[in-house]
Amino acid sequence: MRLAYEASLMTTVEVEYIPGFLAFRESPPLQQLLEHVRQSSPTHFPDMLLVDGNGLLHERSCGLASYLGVQIDLPTIGVSKTFFKLPGIEAEDVSSRAAAELTQSGSFFDLIDSSGRVKGRAMRATKKSSRPIFVSVGHRVSLDTAVRVVHGSCEFRLPEPIRHADQVSRTLLKAFCLNASTGQRPWSLAGGPEFSERVFPTAK
Template sequence: MSAPPAEGLVEQWESEQARLRQQVVEEDTEDWQRSPDFSGLERVGGVDLSFIKGDDVNACAQLVVLSYPDLEVMYEDSQMVTLMAPYIAGFLAFRETPFLLDALKRLEGNQPELLPQVVFVDGNGLFHYREFGLACHLGVLSGLPCVGVAKNLLQVQGVYKGEEHQSQIAALQKGGDSFPLTAASGKVLGKALRSSDKSSKPVYASVGHKISVDTAVRLTHSCCRYRVPEPIRQILSLHIPTEINSAFHSLRDSESDR
């Protein structure tokens, strides 16, 4: 069993999150975001870190870029990485962001014309303990608009998976319907979205960086053929090194605090 995290490291990471949190832009910054049909948006990205079952150190950092609105794969990148930072709930971004940034930098160096105009992150953005999840972390450090889309509800800041939440989910009648995830403070940290007519189970979308919550939700819906947005769903189809192909699973299925 691993030793508990050093208090000093937690304090250091909390301080760094607070510093970077001040740089998050929670509004639309791009012309395409203000267009009803996202005119001008041509490339959407998705990132994820996949882990070998039972191994939380060795992982595969993955990036895809899809055309928009056709949602066809234009670029894909998978690279094995070794995570050095310890796992601490609420601070997964410190383990994972460096490798996702590296993937974006490889693309920018090799094929800059394919750099995505927005990145979907399989995890949370502002909907987080300290309003600074993985999507915010990646957005601030990359400078790209980012959207966090989680498959599981993070019960945080007064948002709980209780009867009221379940009744709100039941009231989502069709793809595109949503309801706000409102913190105890009254601030809307994200929205639960029925992303497809075919799926009654919602996803949880929140601002990462350089996009408003309403635009983030609208864009998420426009990128969904099924429950999960295509830039994230397509990562599951990436070529993964054969030695671990059969053992991969996504940490996000069991951990929603990213």
């Protein structure tokens, strides 16, 4: 997998974090960023999004991946590192099953709630990564496709798009905090959100 394009948004998030309602906090800036990409670099606008958060694997069956997908009408897949208890699915049981059943790269099992509905899948991303990730439908994608796309995107535990985005965000935040401590900031948010983007050369 090769990195082709990278876009970032530095903004102020004013919505308080409430467990179970992450979408209301994180979806608006993500929508802003995607609209910026659509306008400034339409050839790099994604056909599908891998979202660091849940889709249907959520207490209300509508996590960040689902909410964002509906808002922008784009296929989305939820990928989470942590499983939270759902009706009929205990975290301890999931952990035990993962240790016993997820022995090969790409192996998975369904996560079925008390109503009998498949909410997502626990999956082993790579041979070296023993800790599972949790994949769920976000919007306009089947669970089989979601698992196939996620597994095909993993060189380590997390899919490369999510892993790279996490690394970039941590680097930008570290730079922001470091410069703020000296009174110098790489971004000024007084005029609103600040966008940055990079296009990487294509392989020949």
